Amino acid sequence: MRKVTAVWAAAVACLALLTASAEGWAATDQQSLTINATVSAKAKLTLGVAAINFPDADPDSVPSIAATENPVSVTVKTQAGSASSVTLTAQANGDLDSGTDTIDITNVTWTATGAGFVGGTMDTAAQSAGAWTGSGRRDGTFSYALANSWDYTAGSYSQTVVYTLTAP
């Protein structure tokens, strides 16, 4: 009986020793770090070319003159609020000018490819060229055309069109 008691006591002692030792050896420390990231609203518009050209053509055989640069690549990149409306507009500074002669800018039209891009007619008032929601990159193309006419006075015409991308 005494032997059994002694063995039992020894087992209990070993268990206690191991438990207490393990508790004594482990140590831990923690530190928290707060991460802050700011994403400000941004908009970046990239057009594949800085100029488009409409060559001379017979109005009977070429009633609609395509721009030499067609299709023109266009890329829209925005960082905006997740529900924010992103818009792209085109606005001509005036009609096509050649000295005192003019060609109404509404004779210039464009078609579009790519999600969110839209075709339209050029004007001195801002015209929608695309619309999206929130952040992201959007790729598309614009193809331009000039309605040809025997009424145009011979000359080299020019005008500037401003594209505006807005991401509030």
Add this chain to the structure above:
Amino acid sequence: MGRQVWNNQNRQAGAGGTVAAQRAIKRGLAIGRARAHTILVALGLSYSIAALSGAAHATSARLDFGVSTLSFPSADPDSVPVIRAVENPVAVDVTINGPHSTISQLTVQAAGDLISGPDQIAIDHVGWQGQGEGFVPGPARLSKDEPRLVGQWVGKGAKQGSLRFGMENSWDYAAGVYSQTVVYTLVAY
């Protein structure tokens, strides 16, 4: 409690028993007391030894970061594809006291993704590179699902290193001010 029950059982047996039975009960009581005494002494001794052993091998771990906040400013994703934290490099001091065989590990886990109202940036878009003895050089990414190893060492002493944090930039991020907490845990055993 066990001892009281044992005694109560013997009292009930002795109430209607003979002299021989009463002697047997007394012997039982004596043996029980001796056994309990032996166990108590053994427990006392073992805890004393354990306490002395623990004191001799006392292990402590201390973790110090040079900052408590990391900041990633806004930047053009085209020109800055990876945004560096303003606070880079972040100094990290690890101090371990204990036996020469002490193993220590520093891990990090995020509490979630970067949050800005309903918008999120996956926390694994934030990563780091370590420098210093025992620090994982990386590059490594934060995780909200599991701890990621930052450094590990064997033995005691002070370990000094630094971490450089970066966040992948993207046009897909919604505008906003994002925040999240990450917890660094140092364990030595």
